[in-house]
Amino acid sequence: MGLKPATNPEVEAATIELTIDGTRVTAKDGVSLYDVISMTGKIIPAMCYHYTFDPFGSCGMCLVMQEGKKAPVRSCTAKATAGMIIRTEGEDLFLARKKAVEKHLSVHPLDCPVCDADGHCELQDMAFEHGVTNLPNAKQKFIPEDTRSLVLDFNMNRCIACAECINVCKDVLMIDALQFMKKGGFNQVVPKGDVPLQCEFCGDCLAVCPVGAITNKFSKYLYKPWQMKKTATTCNYCGDGCQLYLETKDEDVIRITSHLSWKNKWGDRAETAKGHGGLCVRGRFGFEYIDSATRLQQPLVREGDRLVEKPWLEVIDLVAGRLAEIKRRYGSGAIAGLITARCTNEEAYLFQKLMRVVLGSNHLDSSARYGHLNFVRAMKRAVGIGRSLNTWEDFTKAKAILLIGSNLTETNPLTSVRIKEAIRVYKAQVVTFDSAITNMAKLASHPFLITPGTEGLVLDGLVKTVIERDLIDEEAVGQYPAAFEALKEAVSRLSLDQLSSQTGVSVESFQEIAEIFAEAPRSIIVCAEGLVRRADGYRNVLKLVDLAWLTGKLGRPGCGVNTVTEEPNEQGVVDMGAAPEFLPGLAPFDDPTARERFEKVWGASLPSPGEGRSLLEILEGCKSGAIKALYVLGENPLATLPASAEVRSALERLEWLVVQDPFLTETGRMAHVVLPACTYAEKDGTFTNLEGRVLHIRQALDPKGESLPDWHIMTALANALDYPWEYQSVSDVQAEIRKLVPGYYNLGQPRKAEPVLDDYWSGGYVHEVAERYAVTSVARDQARPFSLQMGQVLTHSGKLSTQAPGLMKIAPNTGRLHMHPEDMEKLGIQDGDKVRITSERGSLQLGVEPDQSVAPGTCFFPEHFNEPPVKDLIAVSVDPVTGVPAFKQCWVSIERA
């Protein structure tokens, strides 16, 4: 359209004046007239307009009268120019708009009573508003419904060709999966190439469709909009923390809708920098597990080799009794606990309080240990802030973005939309380093495919290049000359040529990237599972901090080092102290002043400093017999860790294993007692997302069966153990957290925090840096040429999403290894053939399928599925500093079976 929004920071538009309905208005030159009018607060009907993308101009509703023109003009596609005199109201305009509505209605099927959009339809509203009662020349299209897609049905009889779906897909999401096609005499929206829809299935087209032309397959005909209770809550799939509406009818979850909708079509484009309000496939279509029949509804107690249903009263008594007995007999160090990061902040807080105060044990850990703690520990050590430094707005407005080991589109789809907006609107340069051909790499200006497992070496190369090419920021570095000297000394031993041959990134590329990163006014780094979940994750995050420090990007607005999280509350469980090294508020567990403060408030003494096992140490303790009882809250180590971690034998040795989960997991099947917990839809609480924003989840349903919220169960347990906790609701827990961690809730905004460099850069930095940049030689076993990588896929999140039938329908477990077609050709294997894959841990036979997103020389298997048990091929390496287990990559050989 050539009409760019006034909010584009790159466009310095002149200010103009025009008159709208007799009022003088100032606006930016070249902006759509419709935007200018809607900014004054006047609302003109428009069916094809949405503020998130450029005006399209097909509905013919936004008519206004411009002085000097005879006919009304479409305000959305008209540019605002100086001196325009505009009239937006009047009988003539009303009649012209009515005519436009009649035009749309005359080819509309008028099947409102059976349409899912009935009562939530813009065309219906417009017909009502304009009093359209009879249509002289109505005709029907008789287009068969396109039901080929797995998630959406396209009923083109109802389409008004507003192209909102096409525009949102192309402009906002940069997926471009839909198009117009002349078919059967009508312009129809079809998936690109008129094949079954195959896209990211984010469903934003469904959200913006103002009529019922695109409908949700999972809730088709199940509802009318007015019948549902709408609860605003937070998605519990990934760390993005998207806000969504959970729509329920009686006891059923009917559908999930987003803030992005045709109803919210007026807004300031600048606001989309904080998120466009859409959802991803998991958030929108992965809701069916909430009221699934496989949910646990009764506490289960082991009797022989069976789990038998028992009433709550008896079970709480039993669990508390056994825990008290074990504590008495073996001491409190014999009890350990694990919590999942899908629990709320309040529950994580109660969990650590239960473990530390009631059971007196510091052996507690969360699923943030699988990687996020690498980042938290490194950032806490280096800059004193144990979380990401930037918000989504910073992501969007950055000029240079370094994505390392981050397959954002698959892991955190809505964060990737921020990067896409940075590329599209703010013209950011994006550098990606990954050992897979990611979606982000396809959009990035500088995509690099690196040798698997060499993320750390790439960072070595970048740091060295920055120093060699003198791209350092004198001001930042000048404050700590000793540290800089030590760093210079450390990297002097590295050879760029060698790093280049090891990683596959040329020396020139290193230079180019270092220049882009150092010279951009706003540069951010995003690292994800490919870095923090692999070996040396802690060290590599510190290298990222070094890179940011050298180029002066630490502490400067809009710059920083960030990570994304897989589970919704990985940040929150660490903040709440569900880790042996931290008390709530990331206070070190060994810090005497913090300990004193917490002991005073809790009125109990904490376990002695220095005590406390992390995840793998707990499992080690179970195996050696040091730990006798394990309280597992939503975690499932048996299905997550590879066989080499020997989780099964560790759990078998336990005297008392209590699992608390909404579903009967693999770990739950081994438990002595299984307590039924609620999902996020049945309880109140908060999640802390990857930006550090604390977001509310709200109860939409009554707990299913006899399941209870986790905080409720923990309070009952504490009371049964003679600790009179008096929490009546989540807000009681929140009040206590507010006292202990002041400012944590901060009205849903990330807490302001300035990086503090002094402690580290003038302290331990000099001693650590030499070891960090030690020359490493990558010893490659020639017999195992392929890198096996396990990671997340877009449609799934952890093991939870495998309980959602809708997501399993979209992405079932094929049980096949993903390989690059070239590699398959070289090995002479066809799609579906069986191969034998061998690692140092064993070998496995499974099918193969081609996948263009897998780099040559690598193969991929989704980590969400254990059938076949590909994860068991990988050995576990534990980070010496943070205790984070790395088990997502190994070298294998592949041959035809």
Next chain:
Amino acid sequence: MSVGAVTKKILQAALFQEIWEAMKVTFKHMFHRPITFQYPREQRVIPDAHRGALGLLRYDDGRERCVGCDLCEAACPSRCIKVISAEDRERPLQRYAAEFYIDITKCVFCGYCVEACPVNALAMTKMYEFSTHDKRALLFDKKKLYEIGERHLEDGKKYLYAHNQEQDVQESREYRYYFPQSVLQPTQPPPKHLS
């Protein structure tokens, strides 16, 4: 009191005047057609517009009229209707009521649901005798409603006619929605009523 009046009173008392007066009414009714009738042996004639038990109707070819649009549920002031709709697997795009409940104990017989129905699937009948020993039997489900509709089809049609909702077939098509049939092939001709 005058002498004449006293004399008249005495005379009336002697002749049992009041009894004769009363008997006059009795004797008059002896030759009058009885006003009461012997319910339940005799049934009252009920007007067509009578709002009795609700029934679900079918088209003449046996198809269910109801498209499960939930509009009756929305119109119901006493919230006694519950519709659970679904898509007919055999006929794509065809919505139908998988379950349909009317709690007749809550029903206030206002007839709004019939008014709201876009396909005239609901009609009120002349049936009003549904007393039972088991209150649960008064939660009419889909099967029961179709039974009522079948048994009282003529009443239902008359009701719709009386309430100006279904004049005759031709008019009803103009007056009411007639939903597009599920389109299976792109070249399928439009249905007869629209061509």
